Amino acid sequence: MNVVSILAIFSTVALVSILAIKQEKKRKLFCGVAATVFSIVMYASPLSIMRLMIKTKSVEYMPCLLSLLSSYVEHHGLFMASLIPNGFGCFLGAMQLIVYCIYCK
CATH class of the missing domain: 4.10.810 (Virus Scaffolding Protein; Chain A)
Known part of the structure; x- marks a missing residue:
């Protein structure tokens, strides 16, 4: 966009x-x-990179530090701001880290 x-x-x-x-x-x-909708869309944006990671079986397109820090921010925001978008963000951040761990060599 x-x-x-x-x-x-x-x-x-x-x-x-x-x-x-x-x-x-x-x-x-x-x-x-x-x-709320725009926040969820923002948190869901790495899904395209996750798809690429699964397709290529490589983590070169998503740095680990980025995934880790975004998951931390989303988890921290879960208690400070709106529960719905940050809840989705925590879930998607955890999915990012799981996919990263699966394809990390």
Whole structure:
């Protein structure tokens, strides 16, 4: 996804929340759901690299330190922020580390 696409999506969410939703409670709910969805998508982005790792049976495309640190951040965020996206992030981070351990030589 390029920067223009991301800005377009962000602008659409912001404009919908400002112009289309008049009640403050509904606006907060809409923005919260949008943030949750985008967080889950962000945490799921390494799935394409995991697919490549399984296909090539190699860990050269995903550094171990990156997987370890992202899992730590997601686990730490599990107790400080929203439970749903960080729960998905913890699960996906654990999957990354498992796949890494399987194909690490």
